[in-house]
Amino acid sequence: MKDSLEDIQNRGFGIIDKYICSNCVKNEFAKNWIKRNAKIKTTCSYCGKKTNCLYMEEFLKFLMAAIKYYFEPAEGNLGYDSEEKTYLGRTYDKYEIAYKLIEALQIDFTKELADDIKDVLNDILLCDRNPYGTSQLQFCENSWKRFSHLVKYKTRYLFYADDTKCQLEKAFMSASEMLDYTASYLEKLNLFTTLKPNVKFKRARIVENNLEINEKEMASPPYYQAKNNRMSAEGISAFYATFEDDVAKEEALNSEKDLTGKKLVIADFVNLNELKCLDLTKILELNLPDWLDINKSSEREVILFYRYLHKALSSPIKKSDTKNKNIEYVPTQIFAEYCKEVLKVDGIIYSSSVYQNGKCIVLFVDHEACLTPKKNDIITFENKQKLKYISHKIFSF
Ligand SMILES: [Zn+2]
Known part of the structure; x- marks a missing residue:
């Protein structure tokens, strides 16, 4: 008994x-x-x-x-x-x-x-369990929040000194640790994808009615016109597109308020070579291990963090943030640059913030690399053509 x-x-x-x-x-x-x-x-x-x-x-x-x-x-x-x-x-x-x-x-x-x-x-x-500690998930989310705050309001370009600070406090990952951590599971979670040549990319622009449309106008902007954007900073040219006309349309209309005297153009481009991309939309398809499956609880926490990250990287900028619009994209821009420079990806696929279930893509392809080379052009690896203009459609308002 x-x-x-x-x-x-x-x-x-x-x-x-x-x-x-x-x-x-x-x-x-x-x-x-x-x-x-x-x-x-x-x-x-x-x-x-x-x-x-x-x-x-x-x-x-x-x-x-x-x-x-x-x-x-x-x-x-x-x-x-x-x-x-x-x-x-x-x-x-x-x-x-x-x-x-x-x-x-x-x-x-x-x-x-x-x-x-x-x-x-x-x-x-x-x-x-461990009531005064933080779970791995909380630690990661807090670290991302801190990273965003740091690069927006404290230090943007050189955050190496942050490593020593964080090593002492241990309450957060440092900015560079944060970037390395987000990268560390991408392969394991199968979030990379290879786009074979000839994928059709839809690039939309709202332009003046009298503008003549050609590949130059529909290519990535030249550096002096490259605006501050989700995955690229002002002055750095990148190719923003979608895979469907409807998504392209919605994305373009969302950013332009005054449509008088203007037209919407959607151009099709294709890639000439394979492109290695990070597909953030795959995060939403990941199987989340069950709460009862305690042997997979770390995997569960990692996936929950990636879901959080996906939201942070693709959510629309809040109305209350629009005054500071120029800096709201800084964390995603740094993440994107890390993917481009360290992980060597050609682009990032992410969820549209205005079209439900729509996918957007940013390709790190600048203006010159969207144009057909001219006879006497000197071709370097930097201006080598990566995307080819095919055709365009015009929608009047
Ligand atoms: Zn029963």
Whole structure:
């Protein structure tokens, strides 16, 4: 009897003499785990079907592994104010823990299984594991926020000195560590893509009605006209395009308010050689490991950080930020330059901020590299033609 009481204390739940089948939970990871381990042919206590079942205590051990991974007892781990008789930090009672499990399993709150989970858990107050530390995900998100602030308002071009500062404090990654960290999983997560020659790029411009349209006008702007943009700073020419007319149209119309006396032109260009690109839109397709899958929790945190990064890199500039529009793109411009210079990519594919599910691309191809070379041009690796103008369409307003 003493042993079993001790057992119950250690395992975190009481006695429950029931069986469960894989059909009784919706969460895919838990469902598959039950399927793999359900060896007893009996009647499921929850749906009444005679099928391969798992003893409920086995299933609870599996659930408690996740709880023990994310939480620990408040007593001994969280500060306690003996005058106020409260813990100094977030705590979770058994019902809040049960709620987390019920939510993770995607089961109905009113069903018997949910009631059993609520009833059977030990009545111990828990807190987050390592309650005064930050998770890897929080650390990464905070570091990105700090990086953005640093390059916008403190130091923009030379942030090497930041390394020593951050090494002392350890609360954030330094600016250069941040860039290296974001790069470190790109290959593993399969976010690079190679565009074979002849991909059609749609480049849109809103121009004066009387402007004659040719490859020169539709190419990347010459350096003296290159404006401050999401992935390139003022004076640095880059080729911004999309893959569909509708997205190109929407992107162009979004940036131009006064359309009187103007027309919209969409030109098609193709690439002459293979292009290695970073495809940030692939982040949205990554499979996020389940919360219950504790062996993959670091992978889960990495993917959650990349989702956060994707949002930070492709979200529209807020109305309240427009006064400072010139500096709002600085963090993405530095990220893009890092990709170009260090990771040696030819371009970045990212989500359109104005057209749902639309994709945009920036190619690090300047004005000259969009033009057909003239007879006497001296061709260097810098001005070598990379994109070829094909045709254009005009839309009047
Ligand atoms: Zn069942």
